[in-house]
Amino acid sequence: MPSRWADTEEDAAEEAQRKAEKKRIKAEKAQKAEKARLAAAQARANKPSNDREDDSDRPAKRRRVSEEDDGGQDERTEGAAERKLLRWEVPTWSPCRSASLFERLNHIEEGSYGYVSRARSKDTGEVVALKKLKLEPFRDGGFAVTALREIQCLNASKHRHIVDLREIVTSRAGGQGSGGIGDVYLVMEFIEHDLKTLLEDMPEPFMPSEVKTLLLQLGSAVEYLHDHWILHRDLKTSNILMNNRGEIKLADFGMARSVGDPAPKDLTQLVVTLWYRSPELLLGTKIYDGAVDLWSLGCIFGELLLKDALLPGKNEVDQLSKMFELCGIPTEDSWPGFKRLPNARTLRLPPPGKAQTGSIVRSKFPTLTNAGAALLNSLLSLDPTKRPTAKEMLSHPYFTEDPRPKPTAMFPTFPSKAGQEKRRRQDSPDAPARGDAPRLQGDLDFSSIFKGRETEEKGGGFQLKVG
Amino acid sequence: MGPPAPPLHLANSLASPMHLETSLSQLQDLPRNVGHAIRFESARLTQAAGILLRLPQEVIAQAIVILQRFWTGPDGGNPLEQDAKDAAAAAMYISAKPSGTPVSAKQILTVFAYLASLRGDYAKAQPANNDSQTAELHFTQGQYEVARDRLYKVESEILRVLGFQTHVALPYTLCVNYLQTLEVFQSIGGSKVAKRAIAHLNSALLSPQLLYLTHQPSALATAAIYLAAREVDVKLPEVEWWEVFDVDREELGFLVVGLTSLEGFASECKQAFSHQVIQMTAEDLRLEMEQQELVQEAA
Numbered sequence: 176m177p178s179r180w181a182d183t184e185e186d187a188a189e190e191a192q193r194k195a196e197k198k199r200i201k202a203e204k205a206q207k208a209e210k211a212r213l214a215a216a217q218a219r220a221n222k223p224s225n226d227r228e229d230d231s232d233r234p235a236k237r238r239r240v241s242e243e244d245d246g247g248q249d250e251r252t253e254g255a256a257e258r259k260l261l262r263w264e265v266p267t268w269s270p271c272r273s274a275s276l277f278e279r280l281n282h283i284e285e286g287s288y289g290y291v292s293r294a295r296s297k298d299t300g301e302v303v304a305l306k307k308l309k310l311e312p313f314r315d316g317g318f319a320v321t322a323l324r325e326i327q328c329l330n331a332s333k334h335r336h337i338v339d340l341r342e343i344v345t346s347r348a349g350g351q352g353s354g355g356i357g358d359v360y361l362v363m364e365f366i367e368h369d370l371k372t373l374l375e376d377m378p379e380p381f382m383p384s385e386v387k388t389l390l391l392q393l394g395s396a397v398e399y400l401h402d403h404w405i406l407h408r409d410l411k412t413s414n415i416l417m418n419n420r421g422e423i424k425l426a427d428f429g430m431a432r433s434v435g436d437p438a439p440k441d442l443t444q445l446v447v448t449l450w451y452r453s454p455e456l457l458l459g460t461k462i463y464d465g466a467v468d469l470w471s472l473g474c475i476f477g478e479l480l481l482k483d484a485l486l487p488g489k490n491e492v493d494q495l496s497k498m499f500e501l502c503g504i505p506t507e508d509s510w511p512g513f514k515r516l517p518n519a520r521t522l523r524l525p526p527p528g529k530a531q532t533g534s535i536v537r538s539k540f541p542t543l544t545n546a547g548a549a550l551l552n553s554l555l556s557l558d559p560t561k562r563p564t565a566k567e568m569l570s571h572p573y574f575t576e577d578p579r580p581k582p583t584a585m586f587p588t589f590p591s592k593a594g595q596e597k598r599r600r601q602d603s604p605d606a607p608a609r610g611d612a613p614r615l616q617g618d619l620d621f622s623s624i625f626k627g628r629e630t631e632e633k634g635g636g637f638q639l640k641v642g
Numbered sequence: 643m644g645p646p647a648p649p650l651h652l653a654n655s656l657a658s659p660m661h662l663e664t665s666l667s668q669l670q671d672l673p674r675n676v677g678h679a680i681r682f683e684s685a686r687l688t689q690a691a692g693i694l695l696r697l698p699q700e701v702i703a704q705a706i707v708i709l710q711r712f713w714t715g716p717d718g719g720n721p722l723e724q725d726a727k728d729a730a731a732a733a734m735y736i737s738a739k740p741s742g743t744p745v746s747a748k749q750i751l752t753v754f755a756y757l758a759s760l761r762g763d764y765a766k767a768q769p770a771n772n773d774s775q776t777a778e779l780h781f782t783q784g785q786y787e788v789a790r791d792r793l794y795k796v797e798s799e800i801l802r803v804l805g806f807q808t809h810v811a812l813p814y815t816l817c818v819n820y821l822q823t824l825e826v827f828q829s830i831g832g833s834k835v836a837k838r839a840i841a842h843l844n845s846a847l848l849s850p851q852l853l854y855l856t857h858q859p860s861a862l863a864t865a866a867i868y869l870a871a872r873e874v875d876v877k878l879p880e881v882e883w884w885e886v887f888d889v890d891r892e893e894l895g896f897l898v899v900g901l902t903s904l905e906g907f908a909s910e911c912k913q914a915f916s917h918q919v920i921q922m923t924a925e926d927l928r929l930e931m932e933q934q935e936l937v938q939e940a941a
Contacts (some may be wrong), residue, residue, distance in 0.1 A: 268807035317794040439742030
């Protein structure tokens with residue numbers, strides 16, 4: 176087959192004829208259009224120029240565009256002026272500025288990946304959050320890959336519900352042999368609260384309308400990340416910041432990385448803080464996707480309602496047992512193929528029919544509407560393929576039924592701990608440290624986890640052994 | 643209202659006019675052609691190392707763009723102070739590290755040591771297959787530690803100079819996407835056009851005009867397709883199809899000339915340095931230049 180765009184002689188002849196015909200029609204049309212445009216211009220000239228309601232010149236313009244479409248080549252000279260090419264604001268790069276341009280005000284928090292403090296820019300007076308990275312070139316093989324990914328992911332994520340990374344500054348330790356750039360600080364917008372501290376200090380949990388607003392904001396941030404092929408991998412309430420206008424911003428991308436399709440082969444299972452870690456990660460899956468973030472969202476949803484962590488496991492095994500207690504024991508029906516996951520081989524589950532395989536989310540949250548419980552249940556599906564995507568979550572009926580999401584401007588304000596005083600040390604576990612994912616330890620008997628749930632059921636628990 | 647924010651995954655940070663005015667080749671103590679040659683040679687070295695390390699071309703291309711950024715601008719690297727081969731190794735390390743195909747410091751150092759032994763003739767590079775070769779390249783623990791510390795140091799220096807701007811959007815997938823849009827694959831020679839276009843995009847990484855630092859990936863992809871189609875003689879639409887990809891005629895023309903001129907530049911480079919090796923360490927480079935000065939004074 177010749178090229179689609181190749182010309183033969185017949186083609187050329189035909190083309191010429193068609194062109195001549197078109198030209199004639201075009202000329203007629205152009206004449207008409209010109210008349211219309213003149214008339215429009217006349218009309219416009221007679222009107223005050225700021226009269227935006229009356230777009231009397233619009234029709235003529237539109238007609239010209241459509242003519243150009245069926246017009247082909249000979250109209251080009253006239254059309255050229257009309258065509259607008261997409262142009263972007265072009266960013267550039269410049270070396271890191273010095274950290275001495277910022278004056279430290281107070282310490283906010285220390286996490287596994289760095290110390291955060293509140294600081295003021297000496298140039299602009301603006302208050303920012305400074306996150307000092309913990310760098311140990313020997314341990315990390317140069318500049319830590321997690322820090323590199325955090326910076327790359329934050330740079331690639333510009334969204335109203337994701338914390339804004341302004342720049343990176345360094346305290347360049349001078350002289351040779353000092354090993355490079357000294358300390359590295361991420362300069363980010365300062366946000367007054369984190370959801371974890373806020374929940375601890377609030378006398379009452381958030382109202383249903385407020386929970387919806389928070390979840391919608393969070394969902395939109397996660398949707399944005401997943402759309403851009405980024406997994407956050409450490410969603411939890413202490414990583415969600417909230418300002419005094421009821422807006423939340425996702426922070427701490429220390430675990431984030433960009434992925435592709437198919438997923439990269441070197442994904443680690445040791446991600447997400449234990450309480451928010453999904454069952455497939457606990458069972459040692461080598462390949463996972465955005466569904467791990469959706470599980471975390473489910474845990475956060477529950478925590479917003481309860482004002483307390485939904486699944487506060489003491490260790491990996493306890494985490495699994497808490498999960499199964501709430502969501503039911505997985506079966507080949509509810510989660511096809513889960514038994515083939517590396518850590519599932521050592522999992523001894525009660526025989527089918529003897530234990531609870533259904534979820535008790537409905538009864539645990541009696542005040543939640545049916546739609547709300549359905550959403551929570553789907554986010555907490557043990558089978559990752561049954562969890563909704565962030566986009567699907569956002570269009571869930573829960574968000575459109577009453578009570579409607581509360582406008583952020585109507586949110587109550589709270590005194591900021593980060594802004595004023597030293598913060599208490601968090602008692603939630605940290606994100607997992609680098610290294611090999613541990614196998615599930617111990618030989619634990621889970622038979623007691625269903626006590627009080629199915630009183631008629633005796634024994635029939637399950638055991639976990641490390642093989 | 644200003645222009646819209648760029649789609650971050652498709653757009654690159656570009657060199658500013660200030661960057662270009664004060665680049666490597668304009669450094670006072672470095673002749674222009676030597677500056678160009680070092681850029682070219684260090685990019686070639688990176689490409690060769692990436693192939694030996696079996697890295698995907700995306701990772702290699704990103705490393706070369708990072709390296710080119712490092713050589714650019716008033717605060718950029720100076721090959722009289724910074725060994726060009728170390729900069730290339732560190733750029734490769736930075737690029738591979740967060741990717742799906744990370745490589746260890748040891749792998750990088752070994753491959754670069756091997757390539758240094760070839761003295762510029764990278765076409766000869768073979769994956770190590772005999773024992774004598776690997777034995778030669780074996781570092782002692784002490785040598786390795788020194789080399790590794792230098793790698794880490796250059797790595798953080800590059801990150802600092804770039805302000806951590808290591809994101810590189812590449813034109814390869816856009817190129818395939820555009821070819822599909824133009825229905826090129828349905829014509830005879832379609833896949834040949836694609837191969838030529840990709841080859842042009844790879845060559846452009848070595849361009850002394852820094853095409854990847856001055857043009858967005860969409861423009862590079864469009865120009866590569868335009869040129870490839872003409873070379874293979876496959877017809878493209880007779881309208882200004884490049885405007886569909888938001889490239890204007892002027893930019894297209896400039897890029898096509900840039901892509902075409904590369905071969906000439908490369909052979910010129912090869913000829914000019916036929917009797918000598920382009921020095922890839924700061925010390926050798928300084929010595930070389932002192933010698934040349936002496937020669938010139940004597941003449």
